[in-house]
Amino acid sequence: MTVLLIDGNSILFRAYYATAGIPGRSIMQTKSGLYTNALYGFVGMLIKSISNIKPTHILVAFDTKAKTFRHEEFDDYKAQRKPMPEELAMQIPAIKDFLDVMGIKRLEIEGFEGDDIIGTFAKKAKRNNHDVIILSGDKDMLQLVDDHVQVFLTRHGVSDLEVFNIDNFYDKMQISPKQIVDFKALTGDNSDNLPGIRGVGPKTAYQLLSQFETIENMFSNVDQVKGKIQQNIIEDKEIAIRTKRLATINCDVALEEDIPALKRQTFYKLELRQFFERYEFNHMIGKIDAIPNVEETFIQEESVVNSPKIEVDYSFEEACKCFKQPSFIEVELDHANYHRANVLGISLLFEEKGFFLEKERLFDEKVMQYLEDSSIKKGTLDSKRLIASLAKLGIDVQGIDFDVTLGVYCVNPSHVSNSLPTMFSRMIPCDLPEIDAIYGKKAKYHVPDLTVYAQYSLDKCFYAKRIKQPLIEALTSTDQLSLLTEMEIPLAKVLAEMETNGFAIDKKRLVAIGETFKQEIERLREEIFAKSGTEFNIDSPKQLGQVLFEKLGLSTGRKNKTGYSTAADVLKSLAEKHDVPRLVLEYRKYVKLYNTYVTGLIEEIHPDGKVHTIFKQALTLTGRLSSTEPNIQNIPVKTEDGRLIRSAFVPSLDVLLSADYSQIELRILASMAKSAHMIDDFNHGLDLHASTASKIHDVPLEEVTKDMRRYAKAVNFGIIYGMSDWGLSETLHISPGEAARFIDKYFAIYPEIKVFLEKIVEEAKQKGYTTTLFNRRRYIPELSSPNFALRKFGERTALNAPIQGTAADIIKKAMVLLNQALKEANLKSKLIAQVHDELVLDVKQEELETVKKIVKEKMEKATEIGVKLTVDVKSGSNWNM
Missing domain, CATH: 3.30.420.10 (Ribonuclease H-like superfamily/Ribonuclease H)
Incomplete structure (x- = not known):
């Protein structure tokens, strides 16, 4: 019988920091914004451990937030540790849910650490001659190694394990397991903020333990200690004894449970599959059948399933x-x-x-x-x-x-x-x-x-x-x-x-655009070499870091496991100081354009000369469409290079027609909030951003400056996404105080919007979801989260979901009406693409004016919301219109 005891807190910290904090790399999240990197690492580690070790009994022990007996004795115990990151704390409930789904016992006891729970169960297990494996990232656990107990210590995240057993222990550590606490008493333990004896480092500690075996024996024979260290040993005796006592794992915690309570329970494929789906660990679903103790589904349903x-x-x-x-x-x-x-x-x-x-x-x-x-x-x-x-x-x-x-x-x-x-x-x-x-x-x-x-x-x-x-x-x-x-x-x-x-592609033009990008890449490469004074692999972060921070002597950059960070934010901060970082950013931009939008698109062209994208109708949480193979919705539209890529998209008939809803989300906001001023501006065809600026600054419309309009535009769109005064200050590069005053003025002009936004969040909290005008629901479980950051995310989602979802519904309805109208008119012109609020049609030249009229009518009258819907229609020989 094998008992697996897992140090929950140690493993989840290891799993979290294996990927968090790496420059240029964001923390793993679900589509709804739930952080999952620690959960993912923990789940992978546990499944791998179960499959490899095949334990009959498992326990995962956790620390509690409450103080332990160690804090009572020593106020500064672990006092130097920073609070748990919010992104990690919010994953702990999910980790515990996973253990429950897996039928694995978990335990935490106030006043004790997880180490003490593990030590107590290890003692119980070996008393019954059971083999014990302890999985942890904490070297404190090494004191428990003996004939029956092995410790698997994590290295580099949670996937790399080092095994300590009674046979290899001395070769690895130069001391015995029982001497681990004596070693800490001599040297101290920075991780727990426990002091040792002044002047004693690892080398001296090994010598003293080799000579005396224990600190108690050393204190009894302190006269045999040579050199200046003797006085420190005498003066720091009580400190060392206390540190040993605090570093010693308590193996006699009063527990109600015994080893039989740790027996692995059968878990159900259905529940585990649903768990993986909830947290978007889709590739793990295929591994379920290989996990021991899995059952197909619930027993009472077997007759139905079969x-x-x-x-x-x-x-x-x-x-x-x-x-x-x-x-x-x-x-x-x-x-x-x-x-x-x-x-x-x-x-x-x-x-x-x-x-x-x-x-x-x-x-x-x-x-x-x-x-x-x-x-x-x-x-x-x-x-x-x-x-x-x-x-x-x-x-x-x-x-x-x-x-x-x-x-x-x-x-x-x-x-x-x-x-x-x-x-x-x-x-x-x-x-x-x-x-x-x-x-x-x-x-x-x-x-x-x-x-x-x-x-x-x-x-x-x-x-x-x-x-x-x-x-x-x-x-x-x-x-x-x-x-x-x-x-x-x-x-x-x-x-x-x-x-x-x-959607037809002019392959020759796309290849020519690619050649332009390649020439720009090569030009930038040569300029980077000239400015840096050396040739190197620009695509290698390691070599680039060496050039920037060692050869050019730029301010020391952040380091990660593989060397200096050369993430975009680092290069942007250095671009003002030297030309090379600026040129590298440009170089990377063109490499991405070439690989993604030239090579990538060419690979997606079918034998008929077109791309046949797949519109994902049941993917997004808001109701919006997305596309893949290729993703035509990601093609840049605001940059000159992006528009150049669009110019390679051409009609297979005569001309392309683009029809784009104008500010549809703000029109929906005005409708839902019943904002009189905003509705009036839209229905009279005014420039909303200029009108908002005019009202906020109390100046005539014709005196509104570009900056005034830009500020108003930022707050108009920011409101939809729950932008705070801090967020607005970052966007406009103004002080948070100034941004707060700007938002206050905005709500004074549009009071109905403030009331609407507060009401929509409150209703979402009560119901657990929001709805669009067409009754599409967006469930927001984050609103009931005990975690503050997650709740705030839920509130921002609640503000935007009804608006963005309604916009998606309106264009969907317009597409159905428009397609039907084109067929009823026996036209050859046809819909070929949808990108956010834009529809693209392939049109016969002689049908162009007729199609324009049909498009505007069907899109602008797709639904009645009390605010005029406006569609901007353009046509051209390619998609760059």
């Missing part, structure tokens, strides 16, 4: 007999990107029968008629993927009335997952395998036997059908069913068509 699923019928004739019935449909492909994939076939699940039709069967007239019949209702897992995939075969899928992924997204965006078992398991029992288990992952992606992927496809339909009713009930109870059926499902078809249409 209920017989429908076996695949390959009979085409039998399938045709069912073609008047509603069904659930899933398409199988030979590539993860459905725009690059070949269709393998589709599964069809009817009331009692399930079929798989291979690709050749899909061209049959009966199949095409069924799929294109809008009167026959069909459900699916991902309607956009289904529609776009079959469109390549000339099949226009109609009649989709339910989309599982979009249904889950409307219920709660954070519940959507790339892992189908995880997503299903939030509402129904599910034992569907992960897709990687069927097709393999990334480089190992392969098409399995027909019988394997056909049954898997039908199983997906089986669970999609079963989750439909729970989803409908959930959406009905929150009044969100229309959000799914009237907005998201119709939009999915529009997006599928946009993706299929694609």
Whole structure:
């Protein structure tokens, strides 16, 4: 029997500092802003330890915030330690939740440290001849090593472990385990603020312990100590004895629990999968099955999970007999990107029968008629993927009335997952395998036997059908069913068509732009070499740091594990002092432009000369769309170089048309807050920022300066994102006091906005979520966090979510209306892209004026909010308009 005792505080500190504080590297967070780097390291360490050690019993011991008996005896015990970083403190509840999910005992006792709890259980375990492994980053634990106890000490984060046992201890430490506390008594322990004997360093301590074994024996024979150190030993005797006493782990804490209470409990795959999904540790989901003691799901649900699923019928004739019935449909492909994939076939699940039709069967007239019949209702897992995939075969899928992924997204965006078992398991029992288990992952992606992927496809339909009713009930109870059926499902078809249409790229122009960037990179490289007086690898942070801080002698930079930091903030601070840092920043800018927006885009061009981006409809928490392969929403628009990249995006017809909502979020704010002044300004077509500046500075509109307008613009947009007076001062480079006065004046002019913002945060705290004008919910668990910083993040989210979410809903509705209008007018012009508040269309020249009129009408009248919606329309030969 092996007992694993884990020093919780030590490990979580190690896990946190393994990545926190590294220059140029942000702390790991979820999309909602939850810090997770310590949690991630702790989880990885524990899973690895369980898999490698295979302990029968586990305990994780934590310190408490309360003072211990050591503080009572010595006021300065650990007094030098800084408070725990807020970003770490907020992760501790999640770490404890993880242990509970894993069925692992955790313990903390006021008045004692985690070390004492571990020492006591180690003593109990070895008394029963159990083997003990202690996992810690604290060398204090080494005093517990003996015939039954090993200590695994963390080095460099939590992944690198050094093993100490009774056989190797002396070779590593030059003293015995029992002498660890004597060593600390002699030298002191800076980490715990414990003093030792003056003048005694490690070398002297080793000599004294070799001669006397213990400090007590040394004090009894102090006359044998040679040299000046003797007087210090005599004078500091009581200090050394106290330090030894405080450094000694208490192995006799009165505990209610005994070793049997530490026995590892069975944990459930479903709960652990949900935990990983919640904290966005998606790649860890695939490791769950390898962890000992895992169970598929809850015992009481086994009969439901293992209920017989429908076996695949390959009979085409039998399938045709069912073609008047509603069904659930899933398409199988030979590539993860459905725009690059070949269709393998589709599964069809009817009331009692399930079929798989291979690709050749899909061209049959009966199949095409069924799929294109809008009167026959069909459900699916991902309607956009289904529609776009079959469109390549000339099949226009109609009649989709339910989309599982979009249904889950409307219920709660954070519940959507790339892992189908995880997503299903939030509402129904599910034992569907992960897709990687069927097709393999990334480089190992392969098409399995027909019988394997056909049954898997039908199983997906089986669970999609079963989750439909729970989803409908959930959406009905929150009044969100229309959000799914009237907005998201119709939009999915529009997006599928946009993706299929694609966005043409002038590859020759893009290559030419790339050559320009390469020339600029080379010019900057030569100038950097000339200014620094040496040639080196600019892309190497280590070599760059040596040149900047050693050769050029610039002010000493921050150091990390690999050398000097050359992060952007460091280079910016040095750019005023020397040309090289400034030139390196420019160099990096062009390298990124070339790699991301030239090489990266060229790799995404399909054989038809277009990029077929995938719009992520169920990803963001706000309801906004995002895109990937390529991400066209990240292409810079405000810089000259970014606009140069946009100029390579061209029409496949005659001309591109761009339609952009003007200040839509501020218009929504004015509407929601019922701000009379702001609504009046918008409805009369005034420049809002200039008008705001005019009111704040009490000057006529024509006397508003550029700086006045800039200040007003900053506060207008800052208000939406919960900007504080400190944040405004940083943005405008003014004092916090001046920024506070500016905000006070703003709220005096627009009092309704202040009332609205306070009300929206208060309602969100009560409900736990915010809603858009279309009733889309954004759940904000951070609002109820005991952590101050996390609560403030939740409040800022609550301010912005209804506004940004409503803007997303409005443009979604406009896209559906616009696409329908273009078809009803029998126009060849078509939607091809959506980027934030902008729609891009590929237009026939002779249809341009007609399309402009339709676009403005459908976008500006997409919904009535009491404030005039304005759309700016431009056209040109490329996207740089």
